[in-house]
Amino acid sequence: MVFFVDVHTHLTHDDFNRDRDLVIARAKLAGLGAIVVNGLEPKSNRMILDMAKADGLIKPALGIYPLDAVCEIIPKDFPFEVRKFDVFEEVAFIRSEALAGRLAAIGECGLDGHYLGPEYLPGQEKVFEALIGVAMECNLPIIIHTRKCERRAGEILAAHGIEKVNFHCFGGRVNLAKELAEKYGWWFSIPANCTVNEGFQKMLSVLPPDQILTETDAPYLGPVKGQRNEPANVVGTVQQLAKLRGWTDEDAKKRVYDNYTRLFGIL
Ligand SMILES: [Zn+2]
Numbered sequence: 001m002v003f004f005v006d007v008h009t010h011l012t013h014d015d016f017n018r019d020r021d022l023v024i025a026r027a028k029l030a031g032l033g034a035i036v037v038n039g040l041e042p043k044s045n046r047m048i049l050d051m052a053k054a055d056g057l058i059k060p061a062l063g064i065y066p067l068d069a070v071c072e073i074i075p076k077d078f079p080f081e082v083r084k085f086d087v088f089e090e091v092a093f094i095r096s097e098a099l100a101g102r103l104a105a106i107g108e109c110g111l112d113g114h115y116l117g118p119e120y121l122p123g124q125e126k127v128f129e130a131l132i133g134v135a136m137e138c139n140l141p142i143i144i145h146t147r148k149c150e151r152r153a154g155e156i157l158a159a160h161g162i163e164k165v166n167f168h169c170f171g172g173r174v175n176l177a178k179e180l181a182e183k184y185g186w187w188f189s190i191p192a193n194c195t196v197n198e199g200f201q202k203m204l205s206v207l208p209p210d211q212i213l214t215e216t217d218a219p220y221l222g223p224v225k226g227q228r229n230e231p232a233n234v235v236g237t238v239q240q241l242a243k244l245r246g247w248t249d250e251d252a253k254k255r256v257y258d259n260y261t262r263l264f265g266i267l
Contacts (some may be wrong), residue, residue: 005032
């Protein structure tokens with residue numbers, strides 16, 4: 001069987017509180033075989049474990065979002081709320097779940113230089129490196145969020161020699177994505193707004209075909225601006241990939257699914 005896959009989504013978000021089951025049912029109807037739900041901090045990480053227990057379609061990835069990684073030192077006047085928690089206690093929790101074989105991936109995690117200045121980078125890097133260590137120890141893929149720190153994130157990952165890496169919604173230059181994909185064999189997941197985003201279309205066109213995955217980052221980054229995104233929208237990304245590469249839709253779907261099984265193992 002060949003399925004569609006969403007390797008990065010936030011079904012834990014409050015926007016799904018009223019109809020989460022319906023959204024998952026729609027994904028199944030659309031032909032999805034895996035929804036990798038990514039955690040950000042203790043609350044979403046635990047919710048994801050519960051969701052995965054209840055439905056085999058949900059594949060749990062636990063992580064610490066780059067802003068949450070520095071929650072203990074984030075300024076009071078920060079534009080949105082970042083709740084404090086013991087970050088390294090959470091890393092230990094993620095490690096114990098990974099060692100118990102309950103996780104499909106580590107993430108999301110990485111570096112953010114958009115909301116935070118360089119003075120927060122050392123703190124973010126410490127947490128990022130700890131999670132790279134967990135992924136490598138447990139031979140799990142790691143899902144990377146990076147904003148304005150793409151090259152630095154690549155350097156850190158390369159220094160650790162980690163192979164199972166997926167950059168989610170890569171906002172750096174397309175040439176850098178291509179370079180990282182070719183040099184290290186890393187994967188890149190393209191969001192559903194690729195239908196209207198030139199940068200993502202270019203990535204679909206030029207990245208090595210065996211290293212392309214699909215994601216939604218739902219509820220964010222939908223194909224229609226202002227409208228809530230959901231996992232079923234990966235179907236449009238596969239169609240876009242087929243169109244740009246001159247493949248049939250079936251062919252594009254199979255290639256992305258094969259890429260998924262190579263990175264995540266058959267789950
Ligand atoms: Zn995300």
